[in-house]
Amino acid sequence: MTKILRQFGTWSSPISPKALAGALRLDDVQWDTTGDTLVWLEGRGAVGVLVAQQGAAAPRDLTGELSVRARVGYGGGDFTVADGSVFFAGPDGRLYRQPLVCGSARPITPAFGAAAAPRLSADGRWLVYVHTYERADCLALVDAEGSQWPRRLAAGTDFVMQPAWHPGGAYIAYIAWDHPQMPWDGTELRLLRLDYDREAPFVAAAETLAGSAEVAIFQPEFSPDGRYLAYISDQTGWNQLYLYDLEQKTHRQITTAEADHGAPAWVQGVRTYGWAAGSKRLVYLRGEQGFASLWRYDLRTGKTDRLPGLEAYTDMQQVAVSPRYDTVAVIASGTQTPLRIISLPFDEPNLPPRLAPAPDQPPGISVIVSPPAQETVYIHRRATTETIPPEQLAAARAITWTGHDGETVHGLYYAPTSDRFEGPEAPPLIVHVHGGPTAQAKAGYSPLAQFFATRGYAVLMVNYRGSTGYGKAYMNKLRGSWGIYDVQDCATGAASLAQQGLADPSKFVIMGGSAGGFTVLQSLVEKPGFYKAGISAFGVSNQFALATDTHKFEERYLDSILGPLPQAAAVYRERSPIFHAHRITDPLAVFQGEDDQVVPRSQSDTIVESLRARGVPHIYHVYPGEGHGWRKPETIEHYYNSVLAFLAQYVLYV
Numbered sequence: 001m002t003k004i005l006r007q008f009g010t011w012s013s014p015i016s017p018k019a020l021a022g023a024l025r026l027d028d029v030q031w032d033t034t035g036d037t038l039v040w041l042e043g044r045g046a047v048g049v050l051v052a053q054q055g056a057a058a059p060r061d062l063t064g065e066l067s068v069r070a071r072v073g074y075g076g077g078d079f080t081v082a083d084g085s086v087f088f089a090g091p092d093g094r095l096y097r098q099p100l101v102c103g104s105a106r107p108i109t110p111a112f113g114a115a116a117a118p119r120l121s122a123d124g125r126w127l128v129y130v131h132t133y134e135r136a137d138c139l140a141l142v143d144a145e146g147s148q149w150p151r152r153l154a155a156g157t158d159f160v161m162q163p164a165w166h167p168g169g170a171y172i173a174y175i176a177w178d179h180p181q182m183p184w185d186g187t188e189l190r191l192l193r194l195d196y197d198r199e200a201p202f203v204a205a206a207e208t209l210a211g212s213a214e215v216a217i218f219q220p221e222f223s224p225d226g227r228y229l230a231y232i233s234d235q236t237g238w239n240q241l242y243l244y245d246l247e248q249k250t251h252r253q254i255t256t257a258e259a260d261h262g263a264p265a266w267v268q269g270v271r272t273y274g275w276a277a278g279s280k281r282l283v284y285l286r287g288e289q290g291f292a293s294l295w296r297y298d299l300r301t302g303k304t305d306r307l308p309g310l311e312a313y314t315d316m317q318q319v320a321v322s323p324r325y326d327t328v329a330v331i332a333s334g335t336q337t338p339l340r341i342i343s344l345p346f347d348e349p350n351l352p353p354r355l356a357p358a359p360d361q362p363p364g365i366s367v368i369v370s371p372p373a374q375e376t377v378y379i380h381r382r383a384t385t386e387t388i389p390p391e392q393l394a395a396a397r398a399i400t401w402t403g404h405d406g407e408t409v410h411g412l413y414y415a416p417t418s419d420r421f422e423g424p425e426a427p428p429l430i431v432h433v434h435g436g437p438t439a440q441a442k443a444g445y446s447p448l449a450q451f452f453a454t455r456g457y458a459v460l461m462v463n464y465r466g467s468t469g470y471g472k473a474y475m476n477k478l479r480g481s482w483g484i485y486d487v488q489d490c491a492t493g494a495a496s497l498a499q500q501g502l503a504d505p506s507k508f509v510i511m512g513g514s515a516g517g518f519t520v521l522q523s524l525v526e527k528p529g530f531y532k533a534g535i536s537a538f539g540v541s542n543q544f545a546l547a548t549d550t551h552k553f554e555e556r557y558l559d560s561i562l563g564p565l566p567q568a569a570a571v572y573r574e575r576s577p578i579f580h581a582h583r584i585t586d587p588l589a590v591f592q593g594e595d596d597q598v599v600p601r602s603q604s605d606t607i608v609e610s611l612r613a614r615g616v617p618h619i620y621h622v623y624p625g626e627g628h629g630w631r632k633p634e635t636i637e638h639y640y641n642s643v644l645a646f647l648a649q650y651v652l653y654v
Contacts, residue, residue: 008416008423008456008504009652014388015451017640021633023447024383026331026339028269031322033082033120037100038320038329038380040341041068041078046631050079050086052100053380062098066090066105070116072132073553076267077117077162083124083144089115095129097146108146116268120144121165126201128153128163128172130268135552139163139174141200153203154192159183159553161268166222169201170194171246173209173220173229175265180556180564183265184438184468184475186213189220189231209244210235210251218262219271224323225279232262232272237472239263241273241284241297254297255304260287260469264438274321274328276347283307283321283328283346287469289398290412290443292316294330296346307346309377312337314396315444321346329380333445335396335414339383344376392419394453396443396461401496403465404488410470411493412441414449414459415502427458428651429503431490431531433512433519434461437482437561440469451640458503464489464519466561482561483575486519487526494530506532507651513537514599514628521577521607524584533587533650535643538596538628541581541603543572550598578603581610587617587650591639593626619646 025043032039037054039062048068053059070078070089079088081100090096090107093114098105109115113133120127124144131140131150138155142148154160157176161183164173171194177187188211195204210233211217218232218239229244239262241255255261261284263270273284282297286306291314294307310316313332320329326347333339394417403409416427430452434441441461449459463469465485466478477485490510497503508531512520517539524534540546547558547565563571573579588611592604601622611618621642623635630636 003418003422004420005424006421006456007652008427009507009647011416011418011421011423011454011456013418013451013454014392015447015454017451017637017644019384020447020451020640021636022384023338024381026341026381026383028076028078028318029329029331029341029380030079030081030320031324031329032084032100033323034084035100036322036324037081038341038343039079039081039086039100040331040381042381043631045633046625048078050088050098051381052086054100059381062086062100063088063105066096070268071114072116072130072137072268073159073551074267075116077130077269080118080120082120085144087118087120087127087144089118095127095142097144106146108144109140109142109150115140117161117163119163119165121169122167123169126169128165130160130163132552139172143200148200151200154190154206161187161265162219162270164220164222167224167226169196170226171222171229173222173231175211175217175220180559181213182438182557182560183218184216184234185560186215187211187217189217191229210242218265219273221273221275223275223279224277227279230273230275230282234262234472241282243299254282254302255284255286257286257288258471260471261285264436264440264468266436266439271319274319276321276326277323281326281347283319285316285319287442289410290396290441290463290469291398292442292444294319294328294346307344309344313342313444315442335443335445336390336393338386338445338447340379341381343378343380392454393417393450394459396446396449398443401493403485403492407465409465409489409493410463410467410474412443412449412461412463413497413502414446414453414461416456416458417453418456421456423456426498426501426504427456428507428509428532428647429458429460429494429497431460431462431494431508431510433486433490433510433516434463434467435512435514435516437464437466437478437486437515437519438468438475439515440467442469455644458497460493460497460503462486462490462493478561480561480563480571482515482558483518483522487523490519490523491527491530509533509535509647509651511535513539515540517599518577521584521588522575524586524588525577525580528583528585531586532654533589533647535589535591535646536604536607537591537639538593538599538604539577539590539607540599541576541578541607543576545600545603547572549600554598578606581607582614584611585616587646589643589646590618590620591642592620592622593628593630594622594624595627598628617650 029040050062096105118129142150193205194201329343394414498505517536520536
């Protein structure tokens with residue numbers, strides 16, 4: 001049909017701010033070790049709820065009154081499922097145990113500090129977990145019934161992460177590192193040999209198997225037969241999968257593609273691979289140019305191949321392989337497919353009946369179906385109603401451009417998309433800067449990108465130099481250069497799209513949160529007039545404060561990307577927008593959580609004071625009860641409505 005000609009940025013969109021506010025967060029998914037129960041964690045507003053689906057039964061909520069959320073660092077590692085029970089972190093820092101079939105949750109650790117990443121021993125007797133209290137992190141151990149006082153199992157490093165039990169109970173593997181390293185810079189794979197001569201297991205010996213200050217190790221997992229310890233290392237310059245033979249004491253690299261098989265460990269409990277029940281296969285993620293695919297490796301033949309039937313999914317997270325069946329579950333999405341929890345067989349299936357969505361029913365309603373063909377993908381949960389046809393949504397396209405110094409820069413481009421409207425000439429451009437800064441904009445479903453693209457904006461998700469997913473050398477480009485490469489790569493990306501006629505150079509908007517918010521502020525300082533406007537959410541404005549007034553996890557982060565203090569004090573001042581706020585003259589929208597412990601409100605207040613004193617057009621919203629990011633539906637709805645009004649006033653009609 002003939003499309004209506006209408007100004008870009010003013011199109012009617014099927015995605016409302018209210019719809020964005022009502023979407024679920026899907027944070028993790030795991031199988032029980034002794035059955036066919038799948039458990040996942042949903043974020044409903046500010047509350048985390050565990051949901052269980054056993055066999056062919058309907059899904060049901062497990063935790064109604066207790067909000068599930070681990071609070072070590074940025075969180076993650078919220079729960080584990082084993083032996084017919086779920087063990088999870090509650091709002092008071094305690095670990096709880098709750099049966100999957102029936103019964104209430106009860107605490108098994110005392111209420112002090114914070115706990116994360118619980119893992120149950122194969123005999124069901126002991127729970128190892130990460131604990132932090134008064135800035136001291138350790139591996140702790142408690143009996144699964146909570147009848148004994150917990151005790152430290154391993155300490156002495158600034159951070160610990162990702163504990164894993166040997167199936168025979170003889171070992172625990174985990175990741176450790178110290179300041180000033182971040183977990184993607186350099187970590188160590190530690191192996192604890194346990195002795196059981198006392199009432200509880202204790203450490204008889206400890207050794208470091210891999211890693212260093214410059215080599216990052218990630219996600220150790222023992223094979224179910226106890227022969228191997230798998231892990232991911234970036235020693236070749238890419239995150240590759242390795243096997244350590246516990247009998248032969250040898251290491252073997254099993255993936256070789258120049259692709260990312262790991263992820264930056266911003267949170268506890270991140271998983272990018274899993275062992276099959278028979279210890280003969282590994283199922284793992286492979287990321288290339290922001291697009292993810294799921295692969296399997298056969299230990300008997302050394303063969304690797306891509307799992308079929310997942311072409312609609314371009315991003316996947318939290319790989320969970322069933323301990324009983326050749327089935328894998330992941331949290332998955334596509335550029336035009338919202339977030340889902342899915343499962344599929346990865347071998348010749350010998351599977352119990354599974355669930356498939358009932359036709360024409362809301363999310364969560366399912367029916368029993370016969371055992372599937374191998375390529376069948378099952379949808380267990382949808383984050384949204386999925387009422388928008390995919391063709392009405394924008395497809396992400398991986399693009400590259402030449403940076404200011406001649407090197408290649410990466411990003412994802414979303415074109416303005418509508419089945420009803422088209423616009424004259426070139427569209428306004430939203431240049432979106434991811435947080436971190438050590439992170440990556442991926443090609444999964446982006447509510448933000450779709451929100452703007454369906455209104456007639458072009459969207460560029462910039463994976464500037466310093467982003468992950470393109471090899472360690474690309475990530476390390478940001479060492480000493482935060483505030484340079486990110487600022488320049490955003491500008492050259494926008495200019496490149498304008499040269500191709502894909503963006504209106506008079507209507508560039510730069511937008512980001514946290515570290516991305518810093519790039520917004522620094523871009524307006526360094527390049528006045530280049531952007532029509534900026535949008536900063538809880539953006540870093542004072543690098544000195546970020547080094548001294550933030551949480552433990554990030555307090556030495558700036559040593560690598562700016563330099564250590566006091567030697568680099570001049571660099572901190574140069575790249576702190578708070579000291580150069582008088583140079584910001586373009587309209588700016590600032591959003592801040594009142595309870596933000598990472599970037600405190602004072603950083604935004606000072607920027608806004610300068611804007612207000614000089615009469616620079618701006619808006620400022622502080623959200624009570626919000627921290628470093630938005631969780632409340634009313635906050636999310638207000639935020640997007642405010643951004644739309646700001647863009648209409650300062651970009652579209654100017």
